[in-house]
Amino acid sequence: MxxxxxxxxxxxxxxxxxxxxxxxxxxxxxxxxxxxxxxxxxxxxxxxxxxxxxxxxxxxxxxxxxxxxxxxxxxxxxxxxxxxxxxxxxxxxxxxxxxxxxxxxxxxxxxxxxxxxxxKSAPWPHDTNMEAPIERRTFIHGVLCIGSISLGTPEDAGLVVASGSHGGATAAPMTSAFRPRLVFFSDAGFGADRAGVASLPILDSDGIAAATVSAESACIGDGESTLTQGVISAVNETAHRLGIRVGEKALSAARTVAERPTLHPK
Structure with missing residues (x-):
């Protein structure tokens, strides 16, 4: 077959x-x-x-x-x-x-x-007329929570964003497309070659602050969990300059940055 x-x-x-x-x-x-x-x-x-x-x-x-x-x-x-x-x-x-x-x-x-x-021998076809699992865009304490970084839009530029996506290299171009002020991902357990945080140095080179939360602390795929339950496991240099530190709770770090006035408002 x-x-x-x-x-x-x-x-x-x-x-x-x-x-x-x-x-x-x-x-x-x-x-x-x-x-x-x-x-x-x-x-x-x-x-x-x-x-x-x-x-x-x-x-x-x-x-x-x-x-x-x-x-x-x-x-x-x-x-x-x-x-x-x-x-x-x-x-x-x-x-x-x-x-x-x-x-x-x-x-x-x-x-x-x-x-x-x-x-290749799995049963097929199956019904493809299913509804997508709910993907919400919510704001908590001024922080945008999205299940996937692919849901970011140009209107989200300059926001602090808590994403449910993994922090692998493929997340970087989707993030750079709308340039958040600070973005959080799941570290996906770090994994082979620390691939779960591979986007952080890539985003550093683009001047975008990025951090990951431990997959054990927050549910991957859930931006609200990333924000409210996540514990920071890795940060890039741009995020470090904003004061973001490993071991800090994502909510505390995100609120501090979100409430800080921007030097160059839109």
């Missing part, structure tokens, strides 16, 4: 070939990310577990996918870089599989390459 395999760093915009194929995506395995693979008609999906983290938020998409008829598995953060699907295929190890993936022969400890082959 000729089943296409789509190896892609982010799943928010999948090609037509995803319909009926196996999607290997560098995105997290939250329900919101799983929705994009399912909506595209993927036969099965493998995403990154981002350290699993608080309340197992990094793999919440697996039971969600079961409910919507899509086999899904997750890759251990320590085995391959988040946001780098080619690396996941090369050296990734499966950490979790949902019921449909397990029925196709996927098991914890398998290589991603082995899992991809087994998922």
């Amino acid at each position: 000729n089943v296409p395999v789509i190896v892609i760093d982010g799943v928010t915009k999948l090609p037509p070939e995803a319909n009926g194929g196996v999607v290997l995506g560098g995105s997290n395995a939250t329900a919101y990310a799983a929705y994009f693979s399912a909506k595209a008609g993927a036969r099965a999906a493998i995403h990154h577990d981002c350290g699993i983290g608080r309340d197992e938020a990094g793999v919440r998409g697996l039971p969600w996918a079961d409910q919507h008829g899509m086999a899904m598995a997750a890759v251990a953060a320590a085995s391959a870089r988040v946001g780098d699907a080619a690396d996941m295929l090369k050296r990734g190890i499966i950490s979790r599989a949902n019921k449909l993936a397990a029925a196709s022969g996927v098991e914890n400890g398998q290589t991603v390459a082995q899992a991809v082959e087994r998922l």
Whole structure:
């Protein structure tokens, strides 16, 4: 059976070939990310577990996918870089599989390459007429909370933003596109090659203050959790100059910056 395999760093915009194929995506395995693979008609999906983290938020998409008829598995953060699907295929190890993936022969400890082959026989098609998990844009103490950094807009320039996204390299261009004053991500458990915080030095070079919160402290995929529960685990130099420090609570740091007057107001 000729089943296409789509190896892609982010799943928010999948090609037509995803319909009926196996999607290997560098995105997290939250329900919101799983929705994009399912909506595209993927036969099965493998995403990154981002350290699993608080309340197992990094793999919440697996039971969600079961409910919507899509086999899904997750890759251990320590085995391959988040946001780098080619690396996941090369050296990734499966950490979790949902019921449909397990029925196709996927098991914890398998290589991603082995899992991809087994998922080519996953049941298909499934219903693609599902509603997206709720993605809210809320303000708490003047801080914009968004589930994904991809939801940032040019109108958000200069704001303090708490994002539910991982802090991998793929987050950097989406952040630079709207230039927040300060942005928070999940560290995705740091993982292989510290890929979960790879965007921080990239954003430094663009003059954007950025920090991550521990995946164990806040639920990845949930900007409100990043802000209200997150404990800072890494900062770039630009954020450090704003006074942001590792070990500080994200809410305290964010409020301090958000309430500080800007030198160059819009």
